Amino acid sequence: MKSSKVNTPNQAVLSNNKSLGKRIYKYRWFYIMFLPVFIMFIIFNYIPMIGIAYSFFEYTPFKDPTFIGLENFQTLFSSKRFWLSFRNTITISLLNLILSMIFSVGLAIMLDDLIGKRFKKISQTILYIPHFLSWVVVASLFTMFLSPQGGVVNNIIEIFGGEPIYFLADEKWWTPVFLLINRWKETGWSTIIFIAALSGVDQEMYEAAKIDGATRIQRIRNITLPAIKGTILVVFILNLAKILNIFEPVLVLYNSQVYNVADVISTWVYRAGLEGGDYGLSTAAGLFKSVISVTLVYITNIWSKKVNGEGVL
Amino acid sequence: MRKRFMGRKVASLALVAAMSASLVACSSNKGTSTGSSGSGEKPETIKFAINVGLKDEDSQKWKAEFERLTGITLDYNGPGSGSQYYTDLDLAYANKTEPDVFNIGDGKLTVYAGKGAIADLTELFNNSSLKDKIDPEVMESITIDGKIYGIPFEQGGGTITYVRQDWLDECGLEAPTNYEEFINMLRAFKEKYPDKIPMTAPALYKDQAFMYLREFYQDANPDFVKVDGQWVDGMSQDNMKDALQRLQDAYTEGLLDLEVLTNTTSTCRDKWYAGDVGVFNYWTGTWATSLENRLQANVPEASVLQLPAIEETTYLKRVPVVTAISSRCDNIEGVFKYFIEYMHDGGEGQLLFESGVENTHYKKEGTTLVQLPKADKPEENYEKAFISPYLRLTELEEDLTINYDERVTASNELLDQQYTQLTITPESATYTKKSADITVLKDEVIGKIVTGAMSVEDGLAYYEKEVAALGMDQIIEELNAK
Numbered sequence: 001m002k003s004s005k006v007n008t009p010n011q012a013v014l015s016n017n018k019s020l021g022k023r024i025y026k027y028r029w030f031y032i033m034f035l036p037v038f039i040m041f042i043i044f045n046y047i048p049m050i051g052i053a054y055s056f057f058e059y060t061p062f063k064d065p066t067f068i069g070l071e072n073f074q075t076l077f078s079s080k081r082f083w084l085s086f087r088n089t090i091t092i093s094l095l096n097l098i099l100s101m102i103f104s105v106g107l108a109i110m111l112d113d114l115i116g117k118r119f120k121k122i123s124q125t126i127l128y129i130p131h132f133l134s135w136v137v138v139a140s141l142f143t144m145f146l147s148p149q150g151g152v153v154n155n156i157i158e159i160f161g162g163e164p165i166y167f168l169a170d171e172k173w174w175t176p177v178f179l180l181i182n183r184w185k186e187t188g189w190s191t192i193i194f195i196a197a198l199s200g201v202d203q204e205m206y207e208a209a210k211i212d213g214a215t216r217i218q219r220i221r222n223i224t225l226p227a228i229k230g231t232i233l234v235v236f237i238l239n240l241a242k243i244l245n246i247f248e249p250v251l252v253l254y255n256s257q258v259y260n261v262a263d264v265i266s267t268w269v270y271r272a273g274l275e276g277g278d279y280g281l282s283t284a285a286g287l288f289k290s291v292i293s294v295t296l297v298y299i300t301n302i303w304s305k306k307v308n309g310e311g312v313l
Numbered sequence: 314m315r316k317r318f319m320g321r322k323v324a325s326l327a328l329v330a331a332m333s334a335s336l337v338a339c340s341s342n343k344g345t346s347t348g349s350s351g352s353g354e355k356p357e358t359i360k361f362a363i364n365v366g367l368k369d370e371d372s373q374k375w376k377a378e379f380e381r382l383t384g385i386t387l388d389y390n391g392p393g394s395g396s397q398y399y400t401d402l403d404l405a406y407a408n409k410t411e412p413d414v415f416n417i418g419d420g421k422l423t424v425y426a427g428k429g430a431i432a433d434l435t436e437l438f439n440n441s442s443l444k445d446k447i448d449p450e451v452m453e454s455i456t457i458d459g460k461i462y463g464i465p466f467e468q469g470g471g472t473i474t475y476v477r478q479d480w481l482d483e484c485g486l487e488a489p490t491n492y493e494e495f496i497n498m499l500r501a502f503k504e505k506y507p508d509k510i511p512m513t514a515p516a517l518y519k520d521q522a523f524m525y526l527r528e529f530y531q532d533a534n535p536d537f538v539k540v541d542g543q544w545v546d547g548m549s550q551d552n553m554k555d556a557l558q559r560l561q562d563a564y565t566e567g568l569l570d571l572e573v574l575t576n577t578t579s580t581c582r583d584k585w586y587a588g589d590v591g592v593f594n595y596w597t598g599t600w601a602t603s604l605e606n607r608l609q610a611n612v613p614e615a616s617v618l619q620l621p622a623i624e625e626t627t628y629l630k631r632v633p634v635v636t637a638i639s640s641r642c643d644n645i646e647g648v649f650k651y652f653i654e655y656m657h658d659g660g661e662g663q664l665l666f667e668s669g670v671e672n673t674h675y676k677k678e679g680t681t682l683v684q685l686p687k688a689d690k691p692e693e694n695y696e697k698a699f700i701s702p703y704l705r706l707t708e709l710e711e712d713l714t715i716n717y718d719e720r721v722t723a724s725n726e727l728l729d730q731q732y733t734q735l736t737i738t739p740e741s742a743t744y745t746k747k748s749a750d751i752t753v754l755k756d757e758v759i760g761k762i763v764t765g766a767m768s769v770e771d772g773l774a775y776y777e778k779e780v781a782a783l784g785m786d787q788i789i790e791e792l793n794a795k
Contacts, residue, residue: 061406062428080782081750143580148571149510169574169764255575256519256756257764263753271749277403277424278746 055284060277072284082285085268088261092175092250093243096182101236103187108194109224124195127188135185139252142181143168174258182249190235197231198224233304241297244289265289353646360388361652362405362412364398366699367391367669371688375698378670382661385651388412406430406639413642414652416466418634420748422455426462427740431637435461437649443657446707454632454736458795463635464653467704469735471630471728472524474594475585475604478618480506491624492559495528499568502591512592513570513585515578517560518759519752524629525594529559529569531626535755537738537792544738544792546785548755548776557772560763574760588612592620597724598703599696605720619724622731630732656700659710667705669698682713741791747783754779 024031055072057065076082107127114120130138145152146167154164167173201224209219225232247266254262265285273282304310367375372391379387393401399421405411417425425431438444438452438461451465481488481498484505489495499511516522523530533556534547547553563569570576570584584590586607595604605617622628636653638645655662668675668682674695675684682702684694702715703725744751754776762772 059407060428061403062425062430075746079750081753143575150508164571166571166574166764169760255760256516256753257574257760257766259753259757268749271753279407 051283052287054280055287057280059280059283061279062277065280068280072280073288075281076284076288079272081263081268081272082265084260085263085265089244089246089264089266092178092262092264093246095175095179096246097236097239097243099179099183100186100190100239101232103183104190105194105225105228105232107187108191108198109220111191111195112198124188124191127191129188130185131189133185135248135252138181138185139249142177142253146177168253169255169257171258171261174254175261178249178253178262181253193231193235194228197228201227230310233310237297237300237304240300241293243296244293353650354644355651356385356413356644356647358386358388359414359648359652360412362389362393362398362402362415363699364393364395364416366697367674367695369689371669371674371695374670374673375665378665378673382665383651383655409641411639411641413644413648414636414638416634417463417637418632422463422632422635422637423457423737423740424745425637426457426460427742427745429640431462432640432642432645433460433462434464434638434645434649435459437646438464441649441654443654443707446657446659448706450734451633451706454734455635457737457739463637464657465633465706466636467633467700467706469631469633470596470598470701470704471628471732472527472594472596473622473628473724473727474527474592474620475601476618476620477502477591478616479614480591481618488618488620489623490621492528492531495623496563496568499563499592500566503567506591509588510570510584510590511568512563513576513581513590514573514594515576515581516756517573517763518756521631524631526560527594527626527628528623529563530556531559535759539736544789546780546789548758548773548780554769554773557759557762557769560759561765561769564763565765569763574764586611588615597721597728598701599717599721601720601724602718619720619727621727627731627733628728630728630734632735632737657705657707659707663700663705663707663709664711664713666698667700667702669695674698677713680712680714682715684715739792739795741788743784743791744788747788750783751780751785754783 018026054065056067056069058068058071059065111120111124111127114123133141146154148154148164148166151164153167158164165173167177205223206219209223214222244265246264247270250262250264250267251270254267265288269282269285273279273285366372368391372389376387376389379385392398402411402415402417402421411430417431422431443464447465451468452461454469455461455463455465476488476498480502484498484501486498486501487494489498502509502511514522514525517526518535521536523535531552533550533552535553536547537544538547538550539545540550560569564571564573570581570590572580578595581590581593582595582604585593585595585604588608588611593604601617601619605615608615608617636656638648638653642648656666657663664671668684671677673685675682677683684696687693687695703717703721758767758772758776761767762769767775
């Protein structure tokens, strides 16, 4: 009979004491496999960061960059439109993030509760489909549905005696409609991680709770949510880092009448920076977004540590 | 066991090799060089970029023919796509890999000229054969502070108003000749066809949408305009108040498409083709046949009237797109002579740029030029290589006629009889920086006024306050400085 070799904690410590060279040699195949990814990250993620320097330069396509200190930031911060777009970015993105967490966790729990395997798979597939439609197609579909001239939604409103509403050109309606369209498109796809987390919850706890007379709501509140709390937190923080990047859905759904509530930093930069060929200004706005994103993630992580005793960073 | 380990090693090395190769492949995708040399001499190579024209295999056949006829190697890979074209052009300049010669439109021409990115062609033009051939009015429309930075590619083209003749007949109306009759026609359409749209338009201001609403804007223009020899902001002129009031009244009354704020040219065309629209101002030329034919595919009894401009206004011809030469081109004179002059030479060059390759894209039958069916879509004919023959700037020396559908000819003639040529606005450094915000402001204010969210007076007062904060006085000063 062969004896199986198991590393004890002491052995692990001993192996850590080996020289770096020996350890690298031991895991050389892993390092070799990691190498292309590492090189790719250096080339496509780290070297381009040098471009941050252009936020301190006047940089148009037609002449060599000229150092101008903080002038791009002054232009940025003195623009009323920029601050309007900053406010809109935070508002739209935070609302979108919060709704995303609520809807996707809720939907994941409902899907997890489905008994019929076949029905569950069909439901999941149907829910995932909107994610694969491009934003241009989604915008066209909803522009038709919400049209004040013969759109399905306004037809229903008119049947009940109401006046047609120009949803996409009305400042009051644009944000709720935008959030609704986002949920329609992305909720299904966002459930994937939570469904995976739910599959790891010990089923015996549910059985024990049932025997103790716990209702479904009580089981969700006291077993399900605490069990996937860590996953919810990780997803929340990861999504928080991306909230300032919102661009394409706004670009295809906004128009001149809703700039006050719809214009976000990326669309402002697109118009003022890229279309105007002012790359220095665009880079300054990009750097500002990155600083805010990192700050938000850092604050959320501190808050997470205080409330839950654990963070993800 | 060892064999399996070796297998893993081989697999991991293969994976590393494949990924490294893909990285190398990505990084080795360099652009082509311009390669022109020698002042005024025939260039060996010309790098060319354009955003219209023959695509895919057809563009390669065209390129081969250009090289055969001229002996110049052309660095050209087909037309760039839509708005991406200008982003690519900007990036090419930033990388110092820009084309030697390229097409550039209205707004961008001023910026490129102001930044010194394109060559001043004034002297070359004045000493060339083109000076006597091209209409001075067209040249004037693209002249910036007395200088020519590009040669018009073709005439600017313009729009006219198309009206459903069958709707007019059913309402018992004649074609309107003035604004009052025009509005009454829209009212009659609304009453007779309550579920349809009397008139549609793609937006109210941006992308020169005011061209599509001539009956309402009339002599007003929200862009910069010249009054008594001085540049002024069109939004601050008295005629703008009247124009906005007319638009607001029409929108409130339901005579103008309720979705005008979110429309695009594409959605407007679709509504027209579906038979849902009574009046639509759109481009002349081959669009005149497309608009009627595709409408009749859905509504066989429909017919279309090309409406002469009403008494109060004329139609507009936009500022022509020009062909410009990079100021960093080694052989500006050579490129001008062997490329730009060649494309308007009245002979083989012009035919090549207009109709493409003989016996591939067109054939000659006596004195008639017959456009051949498209290789990938035989039910349609090639209409042009790059330059629309009916918008050509210089006449062909050879007696060759294209038998266009009479609606194409009629629409062009109608425009030629009643048009105002738009002219380019000079460069202002402040405007270049603030143009995005000012465009948004104009778009927003016009939209709010037209939809009734603001009165004309309140809206224009708000505009004046906001635009002053964006430096409009400085812009006007800069526009009139030269």
